[in-house]
Amino acid sequence: MRILKYISLLLFLFFVGLSVFVSTQKGDYDVTVSKVIKNPRGIVFNYINDYKNWETFCSWIKNDKSYQFNYPGLTLGQGGSCSWTSSSSEGSIKTITVKENESIFQKMKNNEAPFDMYWSFKDTVGGTKVTWRNKGKLDFKNKVAAFFSGGIKSVVSAIYEKSLENLNSTLDYEINTxxxxxxxxxxxxxxxxxxxxxxxxxxxxxxxxxxxxxxxxxxxxxxxxxxxxxxxxxxxxxxxxxxxxxxxxxxxxxxxxxxxxxxxxxxxxxxxxxxxxxxxxxxxxxxxxxxxxxxxxxxxxxxxxxxxxxxxxxxxxxxxxxxxxxxxxxxxxxxxxxxxxxxxxxxxxxxxxxxxxxxxxxxxxxxxxxxxxx
The missing domain is CATH 3.20.80.10 (Regulatory factor, effector binding domain)
Structure with a gap:
């Protein structure tokens, strides 16, 4: 019994120490991912520019069926926005500036954590090169998940890379069929x-x-x-x-x-x-x-x-x-x-x-x- 108490105490101290260590780590990150999407620039830009399309390609949405979206009268272009709730999050996103067929800047909040999103679109061989930059700060829950998954940048990059893969396959079928x-x-x-x-x-x-x-x-x-x-x-x-x-x-x-x-x-x-x-x-x-x-x-x-x-x-x-x-x-x-x-x-x-x-x-x-x- 004494051994079990020592083991329990050690595990408790380990998790307390881990929590303190993770909470003191910086949650700030700045991640950029790119992918060539096999569609013309105008089609890709217009699809991303409307939040009503995000349910079809964002990996964190596709993997969580509890997401419920609220769409206002304007979801497309400058001033467009939407909000959501799910079993694990509550947030909103709004488009701040748009340069037609070239770039989009958006601000997002997820569980009160702020994010900045930057999109750029360039013609290239085979379609459109989409670059997606995300600057933000993870909350404690996501910092813990990131710690056990190889670090913040690794986790965030994987999420956005998968989303761009989804975007490519979605557009390839949904737009061209x-x-x-x-x-x-x-x-x-x-x-x-x-x-x-x-x-x-x-x-x-x-x-x-x-x-x-x-x-x-x-x-x-x-x-x-x-x-x-x-x-x-x-x-x-x-x-x-x-x-x-x-x-x-x-x-x-x-x-x-x-x-x-x-x-x-x-x-x-x-x-x-x-x-x-x-x-x-x-x-x-x-x-x-x-x-x-x-x-x-x-x-x-x-x-x-x-x-x-x-x-x-x-x-x-x-x-x-x-x-x-x-x-x-x-x-x-x-x-x-x-x-x-x-x-x-x-x-x-x-x-x-x-x-x-x-x-x-x-x-x-x-x-x-x-x-x-x-």
């Missing part, structure tokens, strides 16, 4: 909606659509409004030659809603008209490919565009429904005058692209079919 299908002529029903208008350059369209859709969804959640469908985009102008785009991000509602004067949210109403429907399954970055396939269909089948109507995109399944971009569904509606048309079978075939494939060109069978307006 998509399919486009021309569904045929249908009737797009009209109705009431709330909308927010924006005028911007063509290259800024995808980013701004994402921002405004998030803001509109947040507006509905905050004001406890009930939507009557999925968010959609009305394109009032799309002038590629002059790099000029005007659009409204809309949320359908059952009845007309009066909005206070001075608000950037307005009430609106769309009329019902006949359209050519095309469906994109995949990331929003492929919407212009869906437009092209639809417009080629219009030209090949001698359909007459209805210029009094506007091209509409409906986000049937979006990031609020599922975090995987490869599973998002966007419906593109191009107004045309209703009539029966004779078209080749290729117009209704599906174009599918995955990370391992190149785009599949539609084939042209000998038979033809009659497509009637719905």
């Amino acid at each position: 998509y399919s486009i299908k021309v569904n045929g002529i249908t009737t797009l029903p009209g109705g009431f909606h709330l909308k927010q208008y924006l005028h911007c350059k063509q290259k800024e369209t995808e980013k701004n659509v994402s921002i405004l859709v998030s803001r509109m969804e947040y507006f509905f959640d905050k004001n406890k409004l009930r939507s009557n469908g999925k968010p959609f985009i009305i394109y009032h102008k799309y002038d590629r030659a002059n790099n000029d785009v005007a659009f409204s991000v809309c949320m359908p509602v059952k009845d007309s809603i009066n909005i206070m004067p001075g608000s950037d949210i307005q009430s609106g109403k769309t009329a019902s008209y006949t359209c050519l429907k095309t469906t994109l399954v995949g990331d929003y970055s492929h919407t212009q490919k869906a437009w092209k396939k639809a417009l080629d269909f219009v030209a090949k089948n001698h359909l007459e565009r209805n210029r009094s109507g506007q091209i509409i995109e409906v986000h049937k399944v979006g990031r609020k429904d599922v975090i995987n971009p490869s599973k998002w569904v966007t419906e593109v509606y191009i107004p045309v005058y209703p009539k029966a048309i004779e078209v080749k079978e290729e117009a209704a075939t599906e174009e599918t692209t995955t990370a391992a494939d190149t785009p599949i060109e539609p084939v042209t069978p000998a038979n033809r079919k009659l497509v009637q307006p719905n």
Whole structure:
């Protein structure tokens, strides 16, 4: 018994000494990791620039299913932020400065411990070189974990290196896997909606659509409004030659809603008209490919565009429904005058692209079919 008491006392003294030793060690660290991501710089930058995408690649999030995120109206670009709670942590992150396609600076708190994050993006052979620098201070719990795992820098580096590996594999599949299908002529029903208008350059369209859709969804959640469908985009102008785009991000509602004067949210109403429907399954970055396939269909089948109507995109399944971009569904509606048309079978075939494939060109069978307006 006396031996057991001595052993217990020695173990107690050992752990007390270890605790004192670890607590007196500096928890400060400055770690930089880099990796070549096999995607263009713009795609990589835009993906990292939106906190709603971080759940798909951050290793500490993917390994802990207890994380619960709170996303405000703005999660993308300068001023974007989010917060979270989990079984082991509580924190928040905010983007301080952004240099488009070049760098991002963010400040994060995790269990009150502050961190600074710096991202840089450079074109290189094979894709984009992403450099991720993290400066921070570990709390006692993480210092103990780091002590038994080879040191602070070793632990932090491993976490961020794994996250960049996840980012590379996620983008390789999630962004590059998509399919486009021309569904045929249908009737797009009209109705009431709330909308927010924006005028911007063509290259800024995808980013701004994402921002405004998030803001509109947040507006509905905050004001406890009930939507009557999925968010959609009305394109009032799309002038590629002059790099000029005007659009409204809309949320359908059952009845007309009066909005206070001075608000950037307005009430609106769309009329019902006949359209050519095309469906994109995949990331929003492929919407212009869906437009092209639809417009080629219009030209090949001698359909007459209805210029009094506007091209509409409906986000049937979006990031609020599922975090995987490869599973998002966007419906593109191009107004045309209703009539029966004779078209080749290729117009209704599906174009599918995955990370391992190149785009599949539609084939042209000998038979033809009659497509009637719905």
